[in-house]
Amino acid sequence: MANERTETATKTPKAGRARTEAPVAPPAPAERRGETLSGIPLKPVYTAADRPADLEARLGEPGQFPYTRALFPEGYRTKLWTMRQFAGFGSAEDTNQRFHYLLGEGMTGLSTAFDMPTLMGYDADHPMSLGEVGREGVAISTLEDMEILFRGIPLDKVTTSMTINAPAIVLLAMYVAIGEKQGLKPSQLGGTIQADMLKEFIAQKEWICPPRPHVKICVDMIEWCAKHMPKWNSISISGYHIREAGATAAQELAFTLADGIGYVEECVKRGMDVDAFAPRLSFFWDVHNDFFEEIAKFRAARRLWATVMRDRFGAKNPRSWMLRTHAQTAGVSLTAQQPLNNVARVALQAMAAVLGGTQSLHTNSMDETLALPSEEAATVALRTQQILAHESGVANVVDPLAGSYFVESLTDTMESEALAIIRRIDEMGGIITAVERGYPQKEIADSAYRFQQQVEQGERFIVGVNRFAAEESEVTIPVLKIDMEIERRQIERVKAVRAKRDAAKHAAAVKALRDACMSDQNLVPFVLDAVKANATLGEISDVFREAYGVYREPAVF
Amino acid sequence: MARKIRVLVAKAGLDGHDRGAKVVASAMRDAGFEVIYTGLHQTPEMIAQAAVQEDVDVVALSILSGAHMTLFPRVLDLMRERGLNDVLLTGGGIISKEDMGALQKLGVGTLFGPGATTGAIIDYVRGWVAEHRAGEVGTAK
Numbered sequence: 005m006a007n008e009r010t011e012t013a014t015k016t017p018k019a020g021r022a023r024t025e026a027p028v029a030p031p032a033p034a035e036r037r038g039e040t041l042s043g044i045p046l047k048p049v050y051t052a053a054d055r056p057a058d059l060e061a062r063l064g065e066p067g068q069f070p071y072t073r074a075l076f077p078e079g080y081r082t083k084l085w086t087m088r089q090f091a092g093f094g095s096a097e098d099t100n101q102r103f104h105y106l107l108g109e110g111m112t113g114l115s116t117a118f119d120m121p122t123l124m125g126y127d128a129d130h131p132m133s134l135g136e137v138g139r140e141g142v143a144i145s146t147l148e149d150m151e152i153l154f155r156g157i158p159l160d161k162v163t164t165s166m167t168i169n170a171p172a173i174v175l176l177a178m179y180v181a182i183g184e185k186q187g188l189k190p191s192q193l194g195g196t197i198q199a200d201m202l203k204e205f206i207a208q209k210e211w212i213c214p215p216r217p218h219v220k221i222c223v224d225m226i227e228w229c230a231k232h233m234p235k236w237n238s239i240s241i242s243g244y245h246i247r248e249a250g251a252t253a254a255q256e257l258a259f260t261l262a263d264g265i266g267y268v269e270e271c272v273k274r275g276m277d278v279d280a281f282a283p284r285l286s287f288f289w290d291v292h293n294d295f296f297e298e299i300a301k302f303r304a305a306r307r308l309w310a311t312v313m314r315d316r317f318g319a320k321n322p323r324s325w326m327l328r329t330h331a332q333t334a335g336v337s338l339t340a341q342q343p344l345n346n347v348a349r350v351a352l353q354a355m356a357a358v359l360g361g362t363q364s365l366h367t368n369s370m371d372e373t374l375a376l377p378s379e380e381a382a383t384v385a386l387r388t389q390q391i392l393a394h395e396s397g398v399a400n401v402v403d404p405l406a407g408s409y410f411v412e413s414l415t416d417t418m419e420s421e422a423l424a425i426i427r428r429i430d431e432m433g434g435i436i437t438a439v440e441r442g443y444p445q446k447e448i449a450d451s452a453y454r455f456q457q458q459v460e461q462g463e464r465f466i467v468g469v470n471r472f473a474a475e476e477s478e479v480t481i482p483v484l485k486i487d488m489e490i491e492r493r494q495i496e497r498v499k500a501v502r503a504k505r506d507a508a509k510h511a512a513a514v515k516a517l518r519d520a521c522m523s524d525q526n527l528v529p530f531v532l533d534a535v536k537a538n539a540t541l542g543e544i545s546d547v548f549r550e551a552y553g554v555y556r557e558p559a560v561f
Numbered sequence: 562m563a564r565k566i567r568v569l570v571a572k573a574g575l576d577g578h579d580r581g582a583k584v585v586a587s588a589m590r591d592a593g594f595e596v597i598y599t600g601l602h603q604t605p606e607m608i609a610q611a612a613v614q615e616d617v618d619v620v621a622l623s624i625l626s627g628a629h630m631t632l633f634p635r636v637l638d639l640m641r642e643r644g645l646n647d648v649l650l651t652g653g654g655i656i657s658k659e660d661m662g663a664l665q666k667l668g669v670g671t672l673f674g675p676g677a678t679t680g681a682i683i684d685y686v687r688g689w690v691a692e693h694r695a696g697e698v699g700t701a702k
Binding site for chain 1: 570576578580584586587590596598599600604626628630631635674675678679
């Protein structure tokens with residue numbers, strides 16, 4: 005690959021070994037084995053007495069309300085989950101090449117990672133983009149970049165997921181525009197755009213404007229997609245980033261569903277019929293280390309959402325009740341020390357996601373605490389899913405853990421803990437107000453700090469880091485390097501697009517968008533016109549900055 | 562009584578990963594340091610300026626976006642331009658050993674990667690301060 009050089013990354017930084025080498029320390033506190041990773045107390049044995057009396061009603065048959073067991077009657081027997089590996093680095097050409105490689109290796113859906121400037125709504129040549137172009141994902145500033153990214157990929161034959169939030173409306177418009185160039189209507193395009201701004205303010209921290217205008221734009225996309233893109237998930241309501249920022253499993257569940265409730269409320273307020281858009285709402289969970297806790301989380305999530313949609317919002321279409329989800333193994337659980345161990349972690353987490361009934365899965369690569377994945381590491385991650393699907397047998401029977409004394413009890417606990425948090429948010433006046441007050445942000449930071457303290461006090465073992473750390477291991481794995489040259493080339497390309505476009509057409513489209521921002525019109529058609537007139541991602545984001553103001557988070561820890 | 566160690570915990574550039582920065586800031590506060598946290602999305606100029614205004618002993622920069630080879634040298638240059646020649650610039654993130662070595666050659670202090678303990682970070686800062694601020698700054702526990 006053009007910009008992929010391998011170099012040797014040695015593991016075990018000094019800091020990681022400090023604990024294990026400490027001379028005669030005071031007696032260490034016991035490992036916390038009487039609770040889950042999230043701190044839910046555990047009995048040593050579960051019996052029939054731990055199952056609720058109304059278990060059958062709480063479960064439902066697979067494919068029936070409340071979908072605790074599964075969304076579909078035969079689970080994976082009818083259709084395996086989509087193996088969707090998140091990829092993106094360097095230039096559009098580099099990522100396009102990686103897409104073709106992964107599709108060739110049996111990947112069944114595309115998933116695009118964008119770089120930081122793109123995620124924050126800056127073109128490659130903006131001063132804030134300095135040093136960040138193409139580093140954490142692919143750099144997309146213009147429609148031309150987007151065309152190169154999907155070159156040679158028929159968009160009606162794949163589904164594409166785009167992990168983009170603050171400027172999501174721009175990327176959605178670009179995708180629709182390149183679809184048109186391939187002769188496709190928006191209704192023929194299948195995929196998902198993340199476009200979940202509430203979790204940005206809660207956890208991932210990539211934004212352009214304050215929360216309320218961002219949520220308004222999310223609702224514009226949900227509304228437009230409901231009318232024009234029946235195969236497109238207009239939002240991916242994400243717990244992943246919330247968990248990665250430090251939330252417990254129950255907090256992840258609660259804050260994410262509260263976000264979902266917030267979007268549905270905003271759509272309903274606009275006068276939309278809940279059954280017109282709810283079937284295209286999708287979710288995204290983290291899959292962490294605690295095997296049974298994760299399975300319980302997936303099952304509790306489906307039951308909670310089905311109940312909320314039917315009973316709170318009065319949805320009548322069963323598809324509105326179904327929580328369809330993507331899942332990704334927990335990046336935060338990976339260790340830089342002894343990186344090969346990460347393959348085992350990822351396999352266990354992936355199995356929990358499958359037993360939990362995910363519709364789509366990304367497995368992390370072993371090297372992700374060191375750099376973006378190398379091709380070899382990304383391949384092992386994909387193979388892990390293929391082994392689960394085709395060798396392990398875990399996908400052959402729907403919801404095989406149903407009825408387990410322990411799993412059912414844990415599913416109930418997860419549900420009741422999440423409900424308590426959701427109730428607190430309702431009392432505050434809803435999730436948008438809670439976010440403006442910093443409530444979820446503070447809860448998550450507290451959980452993260454508590455966990456770190458437990459690790460440092462030896463109450464949590466992390467293999468290869470604070471336990472079983474190798475003395476002077478020289479195990480090395482090759483890591484991906486991003487060429488500094490990409491930034492310069494990308495800057496040139498943006499400048500060239502600006503120089504050669506039809507200036508009058510561009511100015512008119514940008515002005516129309518600016519005017520629309522001052523009204524309560526749906527912005528999607530205006531952004532679509534703007535990208536077709538080669539307005540850049542940064543220029544369109546600037547229109548939002550002028551219209552709605554910029555957001556700065558209060559600096560609290 | 563000697564004054565407390567003053568640390569500016571900073572997030573530079575577009576990177577929104579603030580879990581580590583907040584955990585380190587909380588641990589330093591609990592260790593008795595005065596901690597000022599910049600919040601997200603700061604430019605190198607804003608960070609250097611805050612270091613001057615807050616009169617800190619240490620700047621601890623967190624970068625997980627891969628932009629460390631651009632942002633660490635830039636912050637260091639701006640600190641020097643403002644006369645902060647005896648203020649430690651340390652930090653952490655997803656930074657390869659090779660890059661850590663290159664940054665240290667430029668004058669950046671020890672950098673901490675994934676798996677580092679807050680205890681090790683605090684010990685390092687205390688050690689540096691003991692050496693560079695002898696008698697002036699306390700090592701309150």
